[in-house]
Amino acid sequence: MAPQRMLVWIMYSALLFALHFQDTTALTKNPHCQNKCGDVIIPYPFGIGEKCYLDERFAVTCNHSTNSANLDFFGSQVFNISDTDVHINVFPVLPLKFNKTSGENSFGYIRVRYGPYFIFPRARNKLVVVACDAYAYIVDSKTKNLTSIPKDISDFTIRVHSINTDKKSWESDDCNAFFIADKEFDGFDKSSNFSNCGKDDIFEYSAPVILEWAVGNTSCKNASKTKGYACRENSDCVDAAGGGAYRCRCKRGYEGNPYIEQGCKGNA
Template sequence: MKLRERVEKFTDSMELVSQLLVVEMLLITAATATPQAKDGCQHQCGDYEIPFPFGTTPACYLNEDFLITCNQTYNPPKPFLRKTLNPVTHISVDGQLQVLSTVAKDCNGGGVTSGNLESKFDLKKFSISNNDNKFTVIGCKSYGTIQGGKSGRSFLTGCISLCDDIKDVENGSCTGAGCCQIDIPRGLQHINFTAYSFDDEDNVSKFNNNCTYAFVVAKSKFSFSSSYLNNLPNDKFPIVLDWTITGDGNCTERSNKSDNACNENAVCYVPKDQQRSGYRCKCKDGYQGNPYLSHGCLDINECENSTLNDCVYGHICENTEGSYRCRCRKGYHGDGRRGGEGCFANPFSVTVIVLGTGILFLVLLCSSSWLYLMWKKRKLDKLKENNIVNDGNKKQLEAVGKLATMCASLNREERPTMREVAMELERLIMMHGHNLQDNVELRAAVSK
């Protein structure tokens, strides 16, 4: 294998290795930026992550409100909130978690109470998200009620679902025909919902099982189908709970690290429209990760993703701690930002490029003209060697030689154009028309 081929192959291999290293570093960065548990603590239960402030032991959670019980009798193991029977399906350090809630069901007309949240556990410092959940009732002769409480106050509401014909039922719609939904108030810390079925005076069993289902469900996790009138596929649905930090410092404009649970490169904030005490932590702009852990908020490299920076494509993006900088590459000026000045070529650079291009064009034109005439002269010299050139066309050869010398001149004003060269050759031939045969052969030689 030639040395050049070996070098090219080695270069290609190094480029592949460098690309793999970049991908690996990105994966490592993404992994380290993912919310983590405290060092030495269980960070996963089955398929679910357990980020701090949640944990499975006192040394691993912030306080008892954030206890996660990992039940090993399941395969794979399942996490449960505190010591309840409600499985946890997702935990976010942004202040939310999802648990599975049971469905209230009535097929006898007597009314069935779910009792799943009020009797099975008290949310304490957590509340049921009013923005992300809906109270839902399914059935054709059905209604359901939801009762809840917050800060010593209680409320009761519900909705009715009716349908006399399957044509009235629309998939994805819960506006009262086969399915109804209502919002729930903010800040509820315990709820109780009940399903009721009306007496079946009209037989609608042809397209439903005469049952009523009532439940609270995360809006993003539910879409109604008419088939649910005959058989609801789930006996539990995910609901979203909001959580905040309480009893561990406060969040004010003068607060610092010793006042709250937020760590390096993180700030505390009070959730909007919150109706009770508590705060949350979040990473500062330019950082991502777990704000409740020491060194949990890591710098984001905005330069690795063009959607995270405003630098002009093809120019320079420099990552900085918590931010980035844009610069124009050499030969350009500006702020380097797409939404700003951008990057413009320096005037001196433009002049150099124009002059260089012009000089190169002149050199190429002169070289091509000179080569063309030299090639013609060689043809004529060849004719002379075969005794084709005689005394009658010697002057022509001298004139052609002179013409070639003129074209080789670097002075643009003195150098003839290709058209002028052709016309001069034609004139020389016509001037010596007395030797027609020789001129014919000369013309043929010149035209080759």
């Protein structure tokens, strides 16, 4: 290879290395912060270690022996973090214990409150019931409307009833269960048996769900006036949770991390 072409190739290779280095370190607020745990990339405002995350809700612990990341706020394993949501193993498998007279779940209801910083997105999760003669539905705690999982829901109750209280076929079945899982979830370990829940301890399982995340508990209209406004230069505020929270994103023509200084860079 001619010397001039060799020089060009070296410069080109150095440029690619620099861009790669810039892309990975720009994920975190502090270049000394760990930005990956196993296969999971940890972008700021999430972070591993003190001064590496925005606040305690976004603290991540990396188990180096298993190469698994855990979101401390939930105490659960994280599979993926994107710029809008987290895929996390968090929702417990809950038993159905029906009241023999009313046919209603003896818990009455299960209330779920994750917001406003973590929200169940519509069309990404599903309500699962494993039972005979049972049905379940969700009640929005704010509107009291009966619903499937709607957009931006963060505070809701799950109610479960028997379909046929006369036959009461559910009375002798202690393995009835319900949980919320992401729509791509296709079951637990194949050796698990919901017909033998005592032996397989199915009620110790958790199901993976997808949660949208936000960095502030106010609307974009008010966010820029508040202390700790998280959106840095060359970024826009985006309403989440129906205006009850917000996220940030780089302006059009910019790419990078909108939560760190000079994180959004022009892509021209």
